[in-house]
Amino acid sequence: MAEEVKLFGARGSPFSCRVEIALNIKGVQYEFVEEDLFNKSPLLLKYNPVHKKIPVLLHNGKPIAESAVIIEYIDETWEGAPILPEDxxxxxxxxxxxxxxxxxxxxxxxxxxxxxxxxxxxxxxxxxxxxxxxxxxxxxxxxxxxxxxxxxxxxxxxxxxxxxxxxxxxxxxxxxxxxxxxxxxxxxxxxxxxxxxxxxxxxxxxxxxxxxxxxxxxxxxxxxx
CATH class of the missing domain: 1.20.1050.10 (Glutathione S-transferase Yfyf (Class Pi); Chain A, domain 2)
Structure with a gap:
């Protein structure tokens, strides 16, 4: 069964770009969902009800918010070049x-x-x-x-x-x-x-x-x- 990986973001956002860089480093295939930051989708509000912001990573139905948190999740979830040091x-x-x-x-x-x-x-x-x-x-x-x-x-x-x-x-x-x-x-x-x-x-x-x-x-x- 294929993994579901979606990134709710905005192409002009450096925070959104951070997550894309991490996914690309790990070679993870994902779907990018473009959000209108002035008219946020019901799905974004559902997946990040606390901050109501992008980016949000959806992995097999489970949402993760905040770019730094998402990057650590990506590093721990997928194999490939490490993003955080081991020490x-x-x-x-x-x-x-x-x-x-x-x-x-x-x-x-x-x-x-x-x-x-x-x-x-x-x-x-x-x-x-x-x-x-x-x-x-x-x-x-x-x-x-x-x-x-x-x-x-x-x-x-x-x-x-x-x-x-x-x-x-x-x-x-x-x-x-x-x-x-x-x-x-x-x-x-x-x-x-x-x-x-x-x-x-x-x-x-x-x-x-x-x-x-x-x-x-x-x-x-x-x-x-």
């Missing part, structure tokens, strides 16, 4: 940096690029957070070492979305001069097949971002996690 300390550190990206970096980078008020202060705060990631990379190819791991996947917003946002807004937050290691990491990250197969088309993402721009204030990150 307990390294696993804890991977979770730490993933939480750091989710709770600190993404919102700060978004604000720095879009904010019209106190932008210098926002850029300084975001740069400090990106500096912590730059230092964590050290001389590694990926945050996970020689291959993509949990932290790399969690940083997909920095690896793909942030560059496009900077292009739209003219912000100069993440540059080769300021963050050479992060920029080298981005090049390596985007060259991986599992990543390239998961990323939304540039034109689609551009429309996705522009749809969330409000004249009076910076837009909020898409309602997903």
């Amino acid at each position: 307990p300390y390294e696993r804890a550190m991977a979770r730490f940096w993933t939480k750091f990206i989710d709770e600190k970096c993404m919102a700060a980078a978004w604000k720095a690029c879009w904010s019209k008020d106190e932008q210098d202060k926002a850029m300084e705060e975001a740069s400090e957070l990106l500096r912590a990631l730059e230092n964590e990379l050290k001389d590694k190819k990926f945050f996970g070492g020689d291959r993509i791991g949990l932290v790399d996947i969690a940083a997909d917003f920095i690896g793909f979305w942030l560059r496009l946002i900077q292009e739209i807004t003219g912000a100069k937050l993440l540059t080769k001069e300021k963050f050479p290691k992060l920029c080298d990491w981005i090049d390596e990250f985007l060259s991986c097949n599992a990543v390239k197969e998961s990323l939304p088309p540039r034109e689609l993402l551009l429309a996705f971002l522009q749809a969330r721009v409000f004249p009076s204030s910076a837009p909020s990150i898409s309602p997903s996690k």
Whole structure:
């Protein structure tokens, strides 16, 4: 009997893309169910009644929500290249940096690029957070070492979305001069097949971002996690 694997997501969401990267790393066949984030389907609300957000992975009728939780589930459920380290300390550190990206970096980078008020202060705060990631990379190819791991996947917003946002807004937050290691990491990250197969088309993402721009204030990150 074939497995049922469905991903309820949105092509423009970095959180949704994270799950696709993990599924592709493991070679899992899945059906992508595109959600309208402004008119969520009854199935999405049924499968994630607590947060009512994408992404949601449906595996043989059982729903799993929250991108970081889903990625760990994928890693533990399917064979293939490991996403989390085997060593307990390294696993804890991977979770730490993933939480750091989710709770600190993404919102700060978004604000720095879009904010019209106190932008210098926002850029300084975001740069400090990106500096912590730059230092964590050290001389590694990926945050996970020689291959993509949990932290790399969690940083997909920095690896793909942030560059496009900077292009739209003219912000100069993440540059080769300021963050050479992060920029080298981005090049390596985007060259991986599992990543390239998961990323939304540039034109689609551009429309996705522009749809969330409000004249009076910076837009909020898409309602997903």
